[in-house]
Amino acid sequence: MTESLKLLFLSTSVGQLGSGLGGGVELTVLNIAQELHRRGHKIAVVAPVGSVLESIRVIEITGDLQVTAQTQDYNASIVMPADAVLANMWEYARKVEEEWDVIVNFAYDWLPFYLTPFFRTPIAHFISMGSLSRSLDRIAGQIAAKFPGTIGVYTVSQAETFAFADECQLLGSGIDLLLYEFCSQPEPKLAWLGRIAAEKGLEDAVAAAKITGIPLKIMGKMQDEDYWQKICADYPDAPVEYLGFMTTIQMQKQVRECRALLMTPRWVEAFGNVAIEALACGVPVISYERGGPAEIVRDGLTGFLVEPDSVNGLVSAIAQIDKIDRRACRSQAEVEYSLGALGDRFEHWFKSILNLS
Ligand code: HBI
16 A cells, blocks of 8 residues: 555536536546545545535635636637636635645646646646647646646647647546446447537537437537537437436446447547447447547447548448447456556556655
8 A cells, every 4th residue: 555645636617526517527537536535545626616526525616617718719818707716726725735745737727837836735737638729738838848747638649739748647547337337239329428519529420310310319518509509400300319418327328228429529539538438338439530539449349430520431330330349348448447547547647746656
């Protein structure tokens, strides 16, 4: 048993943990907090008021949520609301920093990076998306140079969107496999999971459902209502159903019965937690060969990688989906994406920052 570390996590700033507004990083924060807590480390998570994180201690902070980075222009100025919850979260961290061994930032925002040199306690930054803004690229590059080894990312393709790719610790992701039940006999339906927003390319999955006539079950946070309404107007008779934002248990009950998960990222998806959630249920993943999913899916073995933005590519992959052995999907999740493997990578990262490993 290694000595236990005291780790203060500062959450994403765009929504309460549990709301789905924080997308995949919400699951990442929960899984890492739970796994490191299980190993005996002391964990607390600072997050916007209203956040819930199962059995993990949450310190709730009031204030205005941050504007989401992916809706801003690359050259946009840094936006800070008047009573920014992000600033209030870091004001709290400044007050208590002496009580912690490492402060871990999960917000994709300029401020935590800017504040880093003013703190005595080491700060680890987990960057949860690819390059989206000049201001973040610049400040994160400065921190990567000044504090080597303190920047963590999910995947190689995500790191490569930044000039400081070589300085990034590759941490991947992982899930609690006990929550996902293998299904060997799927029903004739497909799944699409994720925030309903333009960067996720949902319209292509809807188009593929229309062409194949196979019902598509859509689950995830309704982030951009206008975007969804436009899809419904463009594809009025596509066999699709929006099931809303669900808990992991509810979501996997639906997904496990599907013949495949469709992933249609328009952007460089940093990881794609939904891909490993599907694999854990034995569900093959059909994804554009772009970003994180391209590093997860074993083409022809646990799903298919398709030419990016090609609806016809999705359609021909769907036609071959029975070639995939669903047990191979589950075993890939077990071998590569367990909580234990994830916990090892993060524990090693924190200890290397403290020069303990
Ligand atoms: N935008 N400004 C900002 N800050 C975040 O922490 C943030 C975001 N957009 C999306 C997001 N976080 C998460 O949904 C992704 O990191 C997964």
